[in-house]
Amino acid sequence: MTHHLQLTQLVDACRWIGAKGWAPATGGNMSVRQDDALCWLSESGKDKGSLTTDDFLQVEIATNRAPSGRKPSAETGLHTLIYRLFPQANAVLHVHTVNATVLSRLTKTPELSISGFEMQKSLSGQTTHLDTLTIPVFDNDQDIDALASRIAHYAQERPLNYGFLLRGHGLTCWGRDVAEARRHLEGLEFLFECEMRLRQLERL
């Protein structure tokens, strides 16, 4: 399948994320795949809600190098890991939502389990609220290479679909295209919000 570079769709997604308040300050980073070898990543340190296509730079998926010499996201190594692990992933969105940040800290186990919600079907392949959705929660780390290798190790042992949480940090999710990555982000964020409210009300 040939696909044109989805940079315009990604810029639109960044605006939407910014308007939702899901990338406060300079939090969050976003990318799209160009091909097997290259992706386009948001430049480090910018407000991700007001990016233009000029704020994305080409990065080598195998090496994390940016030929332009500009500085790609601090979390480049997580985006390129996803492109290496999943050939069908073509867009990656990383956000710092309050729900992802708090729920990942409330989850003391290596995985968050979610069940009983119709909105689980917003995630590709999910067909019923009766299934249990498993979202891994990795301890945050400022050493992105170390974090990437922990995630890669998890993916060798267990299915890793849609996204993962970084404890006390945020959510990283992906899709076949920007539209699917957006749907996964919106679906997961809705589920996190519901889970948070249920826990508050039930005092779990």
Ligand SMILES: CSC[C@@H](O)[C@@H](O)C(=O)COP(=O)(O)O
């Ligand atoms: C307050 S931003 C913290 C960053 O280290 C990181 O977590 C992040 O999401 C944004 O980093 P960036 O380098 O701009 O892509």
Ligand SMILES: [Zn+2]
């Ligand atoms: Zn982050």
